[in-house]
Amino acid sequence: MQGISSGDTAWMLVATAMVMVMLPGLALFYGGLVRRKNVLSTIMHSFFGLALVSVVWVLIGFSLAFGRDFTGLGLLGGPDYVGFSNVGLEPNPTYGPTIPFVLFAGFQLMFAAITPALITGAFAERKRFASFVIFTVAWSLLVYSPIAHWVWASDGWLYRLGALDFAGGTVVHASSGVSALVVALLVGRRAASAERMAPHDIPMTVLGAGLLWFGWFGFNAGSALTAGGLAANALVVTNTAAAAATISWVLLAYAHRRKVSVVGAACGAVAGLVAITPASGFVTAGGALVIGLAVGSLCYSATLLRERLRIDDALDVFSVHGVGGVFGALATGVFATTAINAFPGLIDGNPGQLVTQAVAVAATIAYAVVATYAIVKAVGFVLGLRVPSHEEEVGLDLAVHGEVAYQR
Numbered sequence: 495m496q497g498i499s500s501g502d503t504a505w506m507l508v509a510t511a512m513v514m515v516m517l518p519g520l521a522l523f524y525g526g527l528v529r530r531k532n533v534l535s536t537i538m539h540s541f542f543g544l545a546l547v548s549v550v551w552v553l554i555g556f557s558l559a560f561g562r563d564f565t566g567l568g569l570l571g572g573p574d575y576v577g578f579s580n581v582g583l584e585p586n587p588t589y590g591p592t593i594p595f596v597l598f599a600g601f602q603l604m605f606a607a608i609t610p611a612l613i614t615g616a617f618a619e620r621k622r623f624a625s626f627v628i629f630t631v632a633w634s635l636l637v638y639s640p641i642a643h644w645v646w647a648s649d650g651w652l653y654r655l656g657a658l659d660f661a662g663g664t665v666v667h668a669s670s671g672v673s674a675l676v677v678a679l680l681v682g683r684r685a686a687s688a689e690r691m692a693p694h695d696i697p698m699t700v701l702g703a704g705l706l707w708f709g710w711f712g713f714n715a716g717s718a719l720t721a722g723g724l725a726a727n728a729l730v731v732t733n734t735a736a737a738a739a740t741i742s743w744v745l746l747a748y749a750h751r752r753k754v755s756v757v758g759a760a761c762g763a764v765a766g767l768v769a770i771t772p773a774s775g776f777v778t779a780g781g782a783l784v785i786g787l788a789v790g791s792l793c794y795s796a797t798l799l800r801e802r803l804r805i806d807d808a809l810d811v812f813s814v815h816g817v818g819g820v821f822g823a824l825a826t827g828v829f830a831t832t833a834i835n836a837f838p839g840l841i842d843g844n845p846g847q848l849v850t851q852a853v854a855v856a857a858t859i860a861y862a863v864v865a866t867y868a869i870v871k872a873v874g875f876v877l878g879l880r881v882p883s884h885e886e887e888v889g890l891d892l893a894v895h896g897e898v899a900y901q902r
Contacts, residue, residue, distance in 0.1 A: 499592035512712025513604035523702025530694040531889025532619040538892035539614035547607040558639035568651030590719040594760045614891035615809030616674035618788040657854035660715040662770025663823040664858040671816020673866040683806035703760035714774040728774040738786025739766025769822035781829030827851035
């Protein structure tokens with residue numbers, strides 16, 4: 495066992511705080527995209543979700559994700575770390591051998607917190623708050639923790655299979671993206687009214703995207719768990735992919751609508767950040783450039799398809815996180831190179847890695863869809879999913895929270 499490195503520990507403390515900042519960033523990003531009568535309810539989903547998952551993770555979520563598998567099949571962790579028991583100040587030789595184990599658990603907590611918060615964009619402006627609370631807790635325990643165990647636990651079945659996911663392409667983005675699509679379909683479209691379904695505060699959205707971009711450096715570079723070359727490369731490729739996707743989204747949107755969209759630039763940046771997440775510890779800046787350019791166009795096209803199908807995924811969670819996460823996970827199998835890490839992909843003559851990535855993506859999608867469907871149906875049966883129509887018309891800020899964001 496290696497001893498604690500003060501440099502690695504200091505970096506991981508900062509990275510953990512940076513990922514936490516992504517929750518307020520997401521709140522602003524989503525909050526600006528909704529109508530002014532629902533901005534507080536949308537922000538509350540991210541803010542209160544952080545509180546919910548923080549408690550759930552300490553009580554049992556971390557144990558389900560990283561405890562020793564008790565199924566014999568690599569499906570779910572056991573009770574080793576319930577209540578953060580055995581999560582101490584000494585390093586764990588498997589999970590961050592140069593940092594305190596409690597710091598590793600805290601870093602992973604932030605990933606667990608932001609993932610269900612991403613889904614909230616699909617049901618913005620119409621879901622009951624109590625239903626959101628129960629859904630978030632259930633989804634965190636029944637979807638996020640098992641998939642995290644599959645991919646990141648040393649005895650998880652996808653980890654043993656050799657699936658590569660440096661910081662959450664399958665665990666975070668593909669799982670939340672496809673779950674968002676399921677939720678949007680089951681909750682149904684927002685009630686039509688005379689008010690346009692347009693973003694009420696684009697500067698807020700761009701500010702949120704900027705905070706996400708900043709926090710994502712901790713998200714990806716922090717996943718190296720050390721303050722070294724791998725973290726430095728992850729930071730550079732993260733920025734490269736985000737920048738490339740911003741450009742390709744804006745260019746395609748201009749070609750389509752003849753306008754240079756500011757919202758499009760913000761969404762493009764997030765799409766690039768999503769796609770590079772699983773690849774950030776395995777690809778060069780050149781690979782990140784290709785991934786970013788491709789995913790910006792791909793995710794923009796997905797938003798157009800969503801519009802044609804009239805699916806009310808209110809804030810395009812599936813188009814950005816679902817499509818971007820799946821693409822990024824597959825692209826990892828193509829562009830992973832031993833110039834960066836010990837895992838060769840297709841460009842290094844290992845086509846089998848792409849097949850492994852496809853298996854991981856398919857398993858994640860299949861499980862997330864089925865489990866999310868069951869959770870939403872159960873929550874709907876017990877509590878109902880939507881606020882009454884008159885509350886939706888008034889707006890959730892006033893009807894549910896008794897507050898308004900802006901005084902008229």
